[in-house]
Amino acid sequence: MKNVVWGLVILLIILHQDYWYWYSDRQVFGFMPIGLFYHAMISVGAGITWYLATVFAWPEGLDNVQPEEEGSVTGSEVVE
Amino acid sequence: MNPGLTRFVIIVVYLSLLLFLGFFASKLFRGTRKDYMLASNSIGPFLLLMSIFGTTMTAFALVGSSGESWKEGIGVYGMLASSSGIIHSLCFFMIGVKLWALGRRYGYTTQIQYFRDRLQTDVIGIILFPILVGLIIPYLLIGVMAGGTVMNQMTDGAFATKEKTLPKTARPLAESATEIAASYKAALVELKEENEEGVEKNLANAKAQIIELWGYRERVLKSLKDDKKLSEQQIQALSEKEINGLVAKTLAKPPSTYGALPKWLGSLMICGVVLIYVFFGGMRGTAWANAFQTIVFMILGVVTFCFLAFALGAKDKTGVGAAEGSGLMAHLQGATEKVTPETKLKTMVGIWSRIARGAASEDKEAQAEATGLAVKIKPLKEVKEFRTRKEMSFLKFLTYMFVPLSVGMFPHLFQHWLTAKDAKSFKTPVICHPIFIMIVWVPCVLIGIWGTTTPYAGSPNGILVYLVKIKTGALLGGFLAAGILAAIMSSLDSQFLCIGTMFTTDIVNHYRPGRFSDKQQVWIARAFIIGVVIVTYFLSLANLTSVFTLGVWCFSGFSALFPLVFACVYWKRLTTAGAYACVLAVGASWLGFFYHAYSTSKTPDQFRSYSVVVGGYETMPVFWMILASTAAMVLVSLMTPRMDEQHLSRFFPENKA
Numbered sequence: 177m178k179n180v181v182w183g184l185v186i187l188l189i190i191l192h193q194d195y196w197y198w199y200s201d202r203q204v205f206g207f208m209p210i211g212l213f214y215h216a217m218i219s220v221g222a223g224i225t226w227y228l229a230t231v232f233a234w235p236e237g238l239d240n241v242q243p244e245e246e247g248s249v250t251g252s253e254v255v256e
Numbered sequence: 257m258n259p260g261l262t263r264f265v266i267i268v269v270y271l272s273l274l275l276f277l278g279f280f281a282s283k284l285f286r287g288t289r290k291d292y293m294l295a296s297n298s299i300g301p302f303l304l305l306m307s308i309f310g311t312t313m314t315a316f317a318l319v320g321s322s323g324e325s326w327k328e329g330i331g332v333y334g335m336l337a338s339s340s341g342i343i344h345s346l347c348f349f350m351i352g353v354k355l356w357a358l359g360r361r362y363g364y365t366t367q368i369q370y371f372r373d374r375l376q377t378d379v380i381g382i383i384l385f386p387i388l389v390g391l392i393i394p395y396l397l398i399g400v401m402a403g404g405t406v407m408n409q410m411t412d413g414a415f416a417t418k419e420k421t422l423p424k425t426a427r428p429l430a431e432s433a434t435e436i437a438a439s440y441k442a443a444l445v446e447l448k449e450e451n452e453e454g455v456e457k458n459l460a461n462a463k464a465q466i467i468e469l470w471g472y473r474e475r476v477l478k479s480l481k482d483d484k485k486l487s488e489q490q491i492q493a494l495s496e497k498e499i500n501g502l503v504a505k506t507l508a509k510p511p512s513t514y515g516a517l518p519k520w521l522g523s524l525m526i527c528g529v530v531l532i533y534v535f536f537g538g539m540r541g542t543a544w545a546n547a548f549q550t551i552v553f554m555i556l557g558v559v560t561f562c563f564l565a566f567a568l569g570a571k572d573k574t575g576v577g578a579a580e581g582s583g584l585m586a587h588l589q590g591a592t593e594k595v596t597p598e599t600k601l602k603t604m605v606g607i608w609s610r611i612a613r614g615a616a617s618e619d620k621e622a623q624a625e626a627t628g629l630a631v632k633i634k635p636l637k638e639v640k641e642f643r644t645r646k647e648m649s650f651l652k653f654l655t656y657m658f659v660p661l662s663v664g665m666f667p668h669l670f671q672h673w674l675t676a677k678d679a680k681s682f683k684t685p686v687i688c689h690p691i692f693i694m695i696v697w698v699p700c701v702l703i704g705i706w707g708t709t710t711p712y713a714g715s716p717n718g719i720l721v722y723l724v725k726i727k728t729g730a731l732l733g734g735f736l737a738a739g740i741l742a743a744i745m746s747s748l749d750s751q752f753l754c755i756g757t758m759f760t761t762d763i764v765n766h767y768r769p770g771r772f773s774d775k776q777q778v779w780i781a782r783a784f785i786i787g788v789v790i791v792t793y794f795l796s797l798a799n800l801t802s803v804f805t806l807g808v809w810c811f812s813g814f815s816a817l818f819p820l821v822f823a824c825v826y827w828k829r830l831t832t833a834g835a836y837a838c839v840l841a842v843g844a845s846w847l848g849f850f851y852h853a854y855s856t857s858k859t860p861d862q863f864r865s866y867s868v869v870v871g872g873y874e875t876m877p878v879f880w881m882i883l884a885s886t887a888a889m890v891l892v893s894l895m896t897p898r899m900d901e902q903h904l905s906r907f908f909p910e911n912k913a
Contacts, residue, residue: 188342192334193654198645207588208702209643212330215338216698222341222690229349230683237909238353238679241360 177232184225192218259730260414264517266734267407267741270552271529274545274745278533281541289777292538293365293757299543299675301684306547308672308685309692310746312344312663313550314395315402316807317743318557321697323716325704331645332704335656337697341690343660348686351664352673354825356682358907359674366754367670367821368762374824374907375832376899381762383839388667389758391813392751393792394806399748400523400796402717403741407522408513409721410737416515422627426471429623429630433612436465440604440636447597447639455639462604463635467503470631476502501858507634523796526741530749531789534756535782539675542749549742554696556739560724560732561699565591567727568706574602592702594709597639604636607711633711642705649874652867658878662814664821668754756785808864809850816842816881819889827893828904834893841888842881849877 197211204213257265290296299307314320324332355370364370367388368381425432439462446454467473476499480486486494533541562584569587571577576599577590607629614626640647663669676682700720707719710726720740724733760781765772772780820838823830853866867874 185342185346189657192339192342192657193650194334195650198648198650201641201644203589203592203643205585205588207585207592209330209592209705211643211645212333212698212701215334216694218334218338219341219690219694222338222345223687226345226349226690227687230686234683235353235679238357241357241679243363244361 181225181229181233184228188218188221188225191221257730258413258416259725259733260411260416260516262730263734263737264411264414266731267410267737270738270741271525274529274548275532277545277548278537278541281533281537281544284540285536285538287775287778289760289774289781290365291540292778292781293671293753293761295539295543295675297360297675298540298677299672299681300677301681303543303547304672304676304681305685305688305692306550307543307675307746307750308348308669309689310546310550310743311668311672311750312340312666312689312747313553313693313696313743314747315399315406315740315744317696318553318700318740319402319406319717319720319743321700322704322707322720323718325642325701326707326712326719327704327716328648329640329642329645330701330705331648331653333697333701334645335648335653336659337693337701338690339657340660341693343657344663344693345686345689347661347664348673348682348689351821351825352669353679353682355670355821356673356676357679362906364674365671366758366761367665367667368758369766370670371820371824371835372766375830375835376903377832377835378766380832380835380839381766383836385758385762387813387817387839387843389755391810392667392755393795394810396748396751396755396788396792397796398807399744399751400527400792401519403526403744403748404519404521404523404796406721406737406740406744407525408516408519409718410725410733411517411522412513412725413515414517422624422631423470425469425627425630426474427469428615429469429627430612430615432465432469433608433615433626433630436462436469437605437608437612439465440601440608443639444598444601444605447601459636459638463637466633466635467507472503472506473499476506504859520797523793526745526748527789527793530745530752531786534749534753534785538778539671539753542753543672543675545749546746549746553739553742553746554692556735556742557696557699560728560736560739561703563728563732564703564706564723568594568709568723572603573606574599588702591706591709592643595642595705597641599709600636600639603709603711604633607633640708642708649867652874652876655876655879658876658882659808659811659815661818661882662811665814665817667758668750671754671757672750752785752788755788756781759784809846812876812878812881813842813846815878816846816885819882819886823889823893824907828908829893829898830889831893831896831899833896834889834891837892838885838889841885845877845881845884849881853877 192215194211194214197214200210202210204210208216285291286296288296321332321337324336358364358370362370362373364373368384371384372378372381439458443455443458443462446452446458477491480491480502481488533545537544565584565587569578569590569592571579571590572594576594578586611626611630611633614622614629617623617626645653673682703723704719707723710723712719712722720736724736728736760777764780765777817839820835823834823838849866849868853863857863857866866877868877868880869875
């Protein structure tokens with residue numbers, strides 16, 4: 177399923193290059209130029225794809241990340 | 257109360273609300289550095305979504321999107337918005353979550369801390385610090401200047417003590433207006449016959465008549481002489497082309513305001529409010545203010561869209577549009593139906609005929625009204641097709657997709673990521689970000705193309721403010737002004753806080769470790785924030801309008817650095833020398849393209865929309881910059897010895913035995 181999700185992301189990037197609607201003056205619902213409507217749907221598609229990514233491709237081992245070396249990077253913290 | 261004053265009062269009420277929010281957030285401040293800079297890693301999914309979205313959507317979200325669509329047509333949505341929906345979430349998912357985990361584990365506050373630790377070198381911080389700050393400062397300037405301009409435009413007439421005096425025409429108005437209307441009518445005939453040359457010729461005629469009507473040429477030469485910018489001899493030596501260029505610049509200036517809040521005071525108010533809530537509230541105040549402001553500009557954007565649909569979609573004198581009493585859908589259809597080159601020309605014919613009638617009438621009021629209208633209308637440059645992407649380069653559209661990668665390298669976004677309570681908090685921003693972009697951008701893009709049917713001819717960024725002022729009431733105008741300011745401030749606050757944090761963490765604390773206590777570090781950050789706000793404010797007073805052209809260049813710089821952060825997170829073979837090579841390639845390619853654009857562009861607009869032409873095809877410079885930085889990083893990394901495995905195991909836990 178993880179691979180399907182990444183496949184969907186690549187598909188979205190390909191579908192984004194919609195040369196096929198470049199010159200079309202069709203209006204969806206009578207007011208939305210097709211070139212705009214199509215890309216609004218790409219945004220909706222992106223939302224759905226990212227939802228699937230959070231369900232099926234979420235990185236493992238991040239549920240309980242604890243500080244290991246607090247203060248070591250930022251410089252020692254002086255307590256007043 | 258006059259409309260300008262009503263709008264001013266609404267803006268002041270809104271700014272006061274923000275201050276209240278900042279003070280309230282400060283009550284929850286725990287007094288520690290971590291709380292001030294990262295809200296003690298306590299930000300949950302909703303606040304994280306709103307603050308990240310508010311930060312990535314600058315003034316450009318409302319003002320710029322409508323402006324670009326007014327200028328270029330609907331293609332800007334695909335070029336800037338839907339691509340961002342895919343790429344931004346990709347960056348949050350692939351980079352943001354990983355960096356959050358590393359930040360939580362090793363206690364990072366800034367991006368540079370991560371790079372120093374991951375690449376085991378102090379030098380990378382010294383190189384990256386000026387680059388990152390240098391790329392953010394133009395953004396801060398754009399925000400502060402845009403805030404002042406919006407306040408100025410929206411409070412037009414608020415403090416006027418007497419009527420605005422109209423300029424005198426250089427030629428009789430009625431006669432000129434008749435000739436101008438005739439030129440546009442002739443252009444309309446040529447358009448129907450599909451004779452492009454004929455259209456252009458008649459548009460040029462109309463333009464020449466408008467220039468003559470207001471004596472633009474003489475005014476430009478006089479102002480050069482009066483302002484002593486050029487000597488008498490230099491003025492005499494100006495070529496026809498140079499004079500025409502100066503006239504074109506004057507024509508492109510936004511309409512001047514009268515009795516409005518001065519820009520400097522508007523910018524000062526914006527800086528003051530942002531400074532106060534960032535100063536007291538730190539990251540928590542910033543996150544809350546961002547969430548509040550994001551809600552404000554999203555709701556007001558949609559409300560304005562509906563009001564403008566009713567105003568612009570109603571039936572006009574040419575018979576196009578929705579009938580009186582019909583609903584929202586009919587008005588939406590009416591508004592889009594008008595967006596054709598024919599309607600644009602018909603509108604111009606109608607307006608100039610109306611001016612001609614008013615100017616020829618005996619009635620003084622009608623004459624004044626005609627002059628008032630004529631002074632606002634600039635000549636039509638060209639008639640374009642705004643409902644398709646006919647005039648957009650496909651390859652430029654494709655390569656523009658690399659620009660949103662910049663969010664992976666924004667230092668202020670890195671800081672927001674680290675505020676997350678847990679990894680799960682990222683899920684909501686990852687899913688909702690593309691949808692939120694759509695909610696804000698689709699209405700704005702439609703408003704932009706509808707705006708092409710009006711006589712507005714100023715700078716693109718002024719179209720939304722113009723439409724709201726002309727087509728809606730003072731109350732809505734005031735609310736929308738608040739919405740635009742919300743979009744501006746929700747980015748400014750994070751950037752101010754981020755620069756303060758970087759100075760404190762990457763310079764002061766890094767080179768003087770243990771020298772300052774936790775509390776002292778909070779005060780150092782606050783002092784830096786005050787300093788940055790003051791410097792930005794005074795720079796904004798220089799009114800460097802050219803700063804606006806730097807926007808996409810800054811984005812490109814951050815995007816070109818994206819391969820570095822990506823490799824740091826995912827590529828174990830990356831070496832310190834490879835990272836240096838990447839940054840060096842970014843610097844060299846960025847400067848090279850910048851210099852070429854600067855030396856070959858004749859206008860600020862050309863400089864802003866500069867593209868690299870390869871084999872006759874337009875491409876975005878960012879594509880070549882990313883290619884250069886990736887190639888340099890990979891090649892040099894492969895040629896230099898691997899980094900220590902034990903060190904790498906801290907960043908790639910699967911390496912641990």
